[in-house]
Amino acid sequence: MSSPEISVVIPVYNEEESLPYLFGELYPVMSGLGRSFEIIFVNDGSRDRSLELLKDFCASHEEAAVIDLGANFGQHMAIMAGFDYAHGGKIITLDADLQNPPAEIPKLVAAMDEGHDVVGTYRVGRRDPIFRKVASRCVNKITNKIAKLHISDYGCMLRGYDRRIVDIINASRESTTFIPALAQKFAHNPVEIPVAHRERARGESKYGLFQLVRLNFDLMTSFSLVPLQLVTMAGMFFSLASVLLLAYMFVRRMFLGIEDWQTFIGQAFEAFEFMLASLTLFSLGIIGEYIGRIYREVSRRPRYSVREIYGRGKNE
Numbered sequence: 346m347s348s349p350e351i352s353v354v355i356p357v358y359n360e361e362e363s364l365p366y367l368f369g370e371l372y373p374v375m376s377g378l379g380r381s382f383e384i385i386f387v388n389d390g391s392r393d394r395s396l397e398l399l400k401d402f403c404a405s406h407e408e409a410a411v412i413d414l415g416a417n418f419g420q421h422m423a424i425m426a427g428f429d430y431a432h433g434g435k436i437i438t439l440d441a442d443l444q445n446p447p448a449e450i451p452k453l454v455a456a457m458d459e460g461h462d463v464v465g466t467y468r469v470g471r472r473d474p475i476f477r478k479v480a481s482r483c484v485n486k487i488t489n490k491i492a493k494l495h496i497s498d499y500g501c502m503l504r505g506y507d508r509r510i511v512d513i514i515n516a517s518r519e520s521t522t523f524i525p526a527l528a529q530k531f532a533h534n535p536v537e538i539p540v541a542h543r544e545r546a547r548g549e550s551k552y553g554l555f556q557l558v559r560l561n562f563d564l565m566t567s568f569s570l571v572p573l574q575l576v577t578m579a580g581m582f583f584s585l586a587s588v589l590l591l592a593y594m595f596v597r598r599m600f601l602g603i604e605d606w607q608t609f610i611g612q613a614f615e616a617f618e619f620m621l622a623s624l625t626l627f628s629l630g631i632i633g634e635y636i637g638r639i640y641r642e643v644s645r646r647p648r649y650s651v652r653e654i655y656g657r658g659k660n661e
């Protein structure tokens with residue numbers, strides 16, 4: 346089978362409600378491009394009827410394939426699995442929940458035709474709960490600073506990548522990652538374009554507060570050692586501050602005689618202990634994040650396991 350011009354990679358986790366609408370919107374857009382294409386769905390361990398729906402779609406559309414993963418490996422690993430199988434010269438990622446309308450795909454393709462090897466997107470009129478929007482804004486800013494990246498909207502997964510970029514991503518063997526950030530690191534000529542955003546009409550978000558925090562820890566620790574260095578600097582700062590504070594208290598005690606010795610010592614100890622305790626916990630947490638990463642890397646487990654592949658690409 347010859348390689349198609351465009352591959353669309355879609356991670357799917359419990360999206361039975363959205364899928365029929367996704368098929369209905371995506372297929373006409375792709376056919377309308379007048380290019381050869383393939384659609385690769387990655388079933389990320391769904392426990393609902395998603396796999397059945399995907400298989401049905403594949404059976405009637407030769408451009409489609411389903412990679413059925415053996416368990417739930419998370420959105421980014423599911424996309425990785427799709428990347429490993431994608432044959433296209435241009436690869437586009439899209440969420441299954443239709444929050445990013447497939448109708449925006451031609452814009453991405455046009456930008457790639459102009460020679461951009463990574464086409465990022467940012468959501469205009471973002472339709473998400475307010476807490477997600479505010480949190481995202483902070484996280485976008487902090488992450489860009491720390492990881493030395495320039496991505497306006499980390500959460501928008503409607504993105505386009507040139508073959509070369511996807512090959513590099515496939516070759517980097519780290520076991521957890523954040524795909525848009527990884528791609529940005531290798532891009533020669535990236536661009537960002539605005540795309541529309543809709544409310545999730547069906548099913549629920551797969552990211553609760555805990556998953557979002559986890560995702561952002563992964564993002565930070567995979568692209569930067571700054572958090573570790575911040576801890577060291579915070580440690581230095583607080584040590585210095587506590588020495589100064591103690592000196593100040595000592596001077597007050599010696600020359601002004603405000604407190605009696607006992608109160609003085611009690612207060613000094615409390616100040617010191619509180620500071621040390623919080624600092625220690627904080628440092629342990631951050632060091633733990635990195636050790637966790639190292640542990641995952643040295644255990645060299647495969648990033649995902651495939652149960653079965655349906656449709657196109659099966660025999661390649």
Ligand code: UDP
Pocket residue numbers: 355356357358359360389417418419420423439440441442444500549550551552
């Ligand atoms: N997803 C996945 N595995 C997961 C979580 C999510 O494949 O463990 C898929 C999900 O089906 C959707 C996309 O990743 O296609 C984005 O998920 P979601 O819409 O829940 O995230 P949000 O838009 O709330 O950030």
Ligand code: MG
Pocket residue numbers: 440442444545550
């Ligand atoms: Mg969504």
